[in-house]
Amino acid sequence: MKQNVLIIGAGGVAQVVAHKCAQNNDVLGDIHIASRTVSKCEAILESVREKGAMKNDGVLKAHQVDAMDTAAVAQLIRDTGVEIVINVGSAFVNMYVLDACIETGVAYIDTAIHEDPAKICETPPWYANYEWKKRDLCAEKGVTAILGAGFDPGVVNAFARFAIDLMDEVKSIDIVDINAGSHGKYFATNFDPEINFREFTGVVYYWEDQQWKETTMFASGHDWELPVVGTCRAYQSGHDEVHSLAANYPQADVRFWMGFGDHYINVFTVLKNLGLLSEQPVVTAEGQEVVPLKVVKAVLPDPASLAPNYTGKTCIGDLVKGTKDGEDYEVFVYNVADHKEAYEEVGSQGISYTAGVPPVAAAMLVATGEWDAKTMKNVEELDPKPFFTILDRIGLPTRKRIGGLHGVDTAWNE
Amino acid sequence: MKQNVLIIGAGGVAQVVAHKCAQNNDVLGDIHIASRTVSKCEAILESVREKGAMKNDGVLKAHQVDAMDTAAVAQLIRDTGVEIVINVGSAFVNMYVLDACIETGVAYIDTAIHEDPAKICETPPWYANYEWKKRDLCAEKGVTAILGAGFDPGVVNAFARFAIDLMDEVKSIDIVDINAGSHGKYFATNFDPEINFREFTGVVYYWEDQQWKETTMFASGHDWELPVVGTCRAYQSGHDEVHSLAANYPQADVRFWMGFGDHYINVFTVLKNLGLLSEQPVVTAEGQEVVPLKVVKAVLPDPASLAPNYTGKTCIGDLVKGTKDGEDYEVFVYNVADHKEAYEEVGSQGISYTAGVPPVAAAMLVATGEWDAKTMKNVEELDPKPFFTILDRIGLPTRKRIGGLHGVDTAWNE
Structure with a gap:
């Protein structure tokens, strides 16, 4: 059982993630959101409040962070006491955020593969160039890392x-x-x-x-x-x-x-x-x-x-x-x-919606323990049925x- | 009768102008070329030498100048002793070069209208926004300024x-x-x-x-x-x-x-x-x-x-x-x-050729006195027949x- 979520990023997908976390804060606990530009986080939280999306009263907070600064992300994880990080920032920040989760022992979920800004289309399989290099370390430390848990990749x-x-x-x-x-x-x-x-x-x-x-x-x-x-x-x-x-x-x-x-x-x-x-x-x-x-x-x-x-x-x-x-x-x-x-x-819009709802379902399964794998997993390595059950309920049947x-x-x- | 030419600019049209001036240096005298990047001028002069384009032995020199610096252009005109300036630099430099010609009393020829980098398509007639404001001054000082003497405008x-x-x-x-x-x-x-x-x-x-x-x-x-x-x-x-x-x-x-x-x-x-x-x-x-x-x-x-x-x-x-x-x-x-x-x-290529040959014909007519109008003129205000006669001979019948x-x-x- 893990609780309290930190959302990294403040774009269109992060907006959906924030709303869906709020709608399910009975399972997920405190909700924090952080990006380089804190005003974008605050605008998202304002829209969450406007829609009355919070299921229970609870923590809903915006933070400023440079997601490419692993130490700063780790500090934010410690300061907020979150146990689950949903990374929906730029594809360029994945490895820095993953490292912060490994360092602090919290669960990591993302929706797209890591990319180096200066390179496109590296040697296949792409995951082997970045994320999978940390697979043994995640297993050793018992860190849950669910890779590519958006719609595609993900669902x-x-x-x-x-x-x-x-x-x-x-x-x-x-x-x-x-x-x-x-x-x-x-x-x-x-x-x-x-x-x-x-x-x-x-x-x-x-x-x-x-x-x-x-x-x-x-x-x-x-x-x-x-x-x-x-x-x-x-x-x-x-x-x-x-x-x-x-x-x-x-x-x-x-x-x-x-x-x-x-x-x-x-x-x-x-x-x-x-x-x-x-x-x-x-x-x-x-x-x-x-x-x-x-x-x-x-x-x-x-x-x-x-x-x-x-x-x-x-x-x-x-x-x-x-x-x-x-x-x-x-x-x-x-x-x-x-x-x-x-x-x-x-x-x-629908593209952000399909990308943002699934990582929240994944976070709920980590929170309940069903997907708390204590190692690194791609989504096809996890039982799809509880995932579909939550997705049916929260908007993507x-x-x-x-x-x-x-x-x-x-x-x-x- | 005027002699010795300064070419402003070092692009594709300037290359044609330099070759054509060289082929007609019996009429035009010394040939100078200047731009922000002197190496581009030197490359043009190198191609003139390679083709053996100089009709007579004579001066063929490259210079560095910021064409938007009127004082620097005026100084270059004085230092080189030119009496005709062919401006085929960027359309953004016209007025600065024209001012230098007025200041030094030499003839000015260009191939396109002046433009302000921050504006497009100003109020018609376009010439009234910039060049024609100097028409009375040219007349007063007896300065020949031939506007738009490329192919179109020009021929x-x-x-x-x-x-x-x-x-x-x-x-x-x-x-x-x-x-x-x-x-x-x-x-x-x-x-x-x-x-x-x-x-x-x-x-x-x-x-x-x-x-x-x-x-x-x-x-x-x-x-x-x-x-x-x-x-x-x-x-x-x-x-x-x-x-x-x-x-x-x-x-x-x-x-x-x-x-x-x-x-x-x-x-x-x-x-x-x-x-x-x-x-x-x-x-x-x-x-x-x-x-x-x-x-x-x-x-x-x-x-x-x-x-x-x-x-x-x-x-x-x-x-x-x-x-x-x-x-x-x-x-x-x-x-x-x-x-x-x-x-x-x-x-x-042909587009540079059609743009670069006519201002040299115009310069030759200024040199011989036929187009040395001692005021500002658009090309239709000058006798077209000597212009066609030279163009027939130098490549554009x-x-x-x-x-x-x-x-x-x-x-x-x-």
């Missing part, structure tokens, strides 16, 4: 585990992420543009025939007929969960598909071909050194600003194929979320179609 | 004057600028991207029915059937020469049309809609203040780098309509230039079609 890893548990042998896992919503802007990314574009500018790694293969973004497209959102074109993309699922299920092909409209692809292609998505600095005629990607981020809409006018739905799921009792067996496990409903509940995309549609536990 | 102003001199009354002047060449890059601008994009991000001013009218870039397109390059789509654009021609021929409609392919328009539209063509600074998440347009400029190919692989031709001309002897009268006056021939002769685009094709003086 989709649990979808895969759940589907694989239904069969005798797994052959392939295709994760499909479709945002069929509309934000009404000329162009915007649904989360930090810097992280969003970094996902798509490098090599696309996927796992097939028990080896890493490579393609490039938008080179491999497929039309998926999905529940609720209908037929949507998605493209093979590089994504965190491919790297842990391939390690845990090396016998299966593992691919990730993300939906993109022609307009997104056109804007992306122009920016990429011009060199404007580069994370490497260029020098202007005036001698100023600038990272083009940071300028693109500066001119694009703040993803949080999209929420009030976002309409439509997301559909994210896993099509998992294998065999059972000697026969081919196929299941699609998925969730559908609604942008407008997310905004009405927590003041965020899981459904399945035995037989595949055109199978009969039921809740996961029916 | 096209002379085309208009030539055509108008053939008729009794002018009704319309349509200037059409088509680059039907190919540089083989994903995307590039043919001259300084900052100046190129600034032309197209603001209001498009044109003169019709004796008043200024406004449209936006790419809103007004027309397919032009042109000599050599064939049918090309061009769009009404804002351009310097519209602003002087409208003042000198207020009875005529004056429009400028620039050719663009769909790919250029797509890239431009994406960049503009995202805010990446803005001349106003944005602040990155890290707190760095950056002008997006300067970053776009930094990632695009240097226009000079396009030259070695540029193929195809340009066609720039004026379709002028009016009446003669009570009948409708129409004439198309134009030039066709070839990218590859330009590169072979002076190591530059003028042709005409009496009767319009489909009239009989002859040299201008046949």
Whole structure:
């Protein structure tokens, strides 16, 4: 049993995490939130208070911290007495926050892989470059660290585990992420543009025939007929969960598909071909050194600003194929979320909602002991059923179609 | 009679100017070139020497100068003893260089209008905001200042004057600028991207029915059937020469049309809609203040780098309509230039060539006295015939079609 939560970060996902922690503070206890800019934390807490989200009266506090300063994060953990850290800060801070959790012996949960600002698309499996190097240390010290517990990675890893548990042998896992919503802007990314574009500018790694293969973004497209959102074109993309699922299920092909409209692809292609998505600095005629990607981020809409006018739905799921009792067996496990409903509940758009609710469910399972693994785990290494049970209750219900995309549609536990 | 030339600037156009001055140093005398970065001047002089471009043995020297420092430019004029300054530096330096010429009493020639870096598309007529404010002072001091003596503005102003001199009354002047060449890059601008994009991000001013009218870039397109390059789509654009021609021929409609392919328009539209063509600074998440347009400029190919692989031709001309002897009268006056021939002769691409040859012709006419006006002039206020005569000889022959685009094709003086 662990209690009291520190949220690191103050972006759109942190807002959802704060609201969901508040709604479940009977389980989670005190809620602290910290980022470089304390005013952003305070704005989030103000929105929590406005919505009356706190289930019980309790602690709800904002703090200033540089998340890349391990000692400062460790001190904040000690000062606040938290036992669970939910890190939804920039992907660049993971290892510093993880180190602070190991140092202080508290549980660590994040939603995306660590990244070095100066590198994109490192050697697969990505987790081996950073997080997994600390796995033995976590086991030795009995520190719970749950990696990639957002939606994708996160819930989709649990979808895969759940589907694989239904069969005798797994052959392939295709994760499909479709945002069929509309934000009404000329162009915007649904989360930090810097992280969003970094996902798509490098090599696309996927796992097939028990080896890493490579393609490039938008080179491999497929039309998926999905529940609720209908037929949507998605493209093979590089994504965190491919790297842990391939390690845990090396016998299966593992691919990730993300939906993109022609307009997104056109804007992306122009920016990429011009060199404007580069994370490497260029020098202007005036001698100023600038990272083009940071300028693109500066001119694009703040993803949080999209929420009030976002309409439509997301559909994210896993099509998992294998065999059972000697026969081919196929299941699609998925969730559908609604942008407008997310905004009405927590003041965020659907992409932030799907990313922010799962780490709170994970924190609740750490608090109750069910996921308090005392070592480092990717989500597919944990029992998916209590996770789905909480997600059903707190806003992200899981459904399945035995037989595949055109199978009969039921809740996961029916 | 004036002699000895100072070239301000060291870009692609300056390279052409230096070569052409060298080829005509029997008329022009000493040749000096100055810019902020002296190594760029030296590289240009090296290419002049390599091509053996100097007609006579003579002075060929590079200097360092900040062209926005009027006193420094004036001192350089005195130190070098030049009597003609050809300013092909950035459009931001014009007024500082003009002031230095007025102070020292030497002739000034430029190829584009002055611009304030912080403003785009000021109130028409553009020349009235800067250059024309010094017109009385030039007249009073007997200083020759020839404004906009590149190709467009420049030669096209002379085309208009030539055509108008053939008729009794002018009704319309349509200037059409088509680059039907190919540089083989994903995307590039043919001259300084900052100046190129600034032309197209603001209001498009044109003169019709004796008043200024406004449209936006790419809103007004027309397919032009042109000599050599064939049918090309061009769009009404804002351009310097519209602003002087409208003042000198207020009875005529004056429009400028620039050719663009769909790919250029797509890239431009994406960049503009995202805010990446803005001349106003944005602040990155890290707190760095950056002008997006300067970053776009930094990632695009240097226009000079396009030259070695540029193929195809340009066609720039004026379709002028009016009446003669009570009948409708129409004439198309134009030039066709070839990218590859330009590169072979002076190591530059065709756009730099068409911009850089005319100011040298103008300088030669100042040197011989024919255009030594002792006051400020736009090109249409000067006799076009000696200008065409020199241009015919030094690489940009003028042709005409009496009767319009489909009239009989002859040299201008046949």
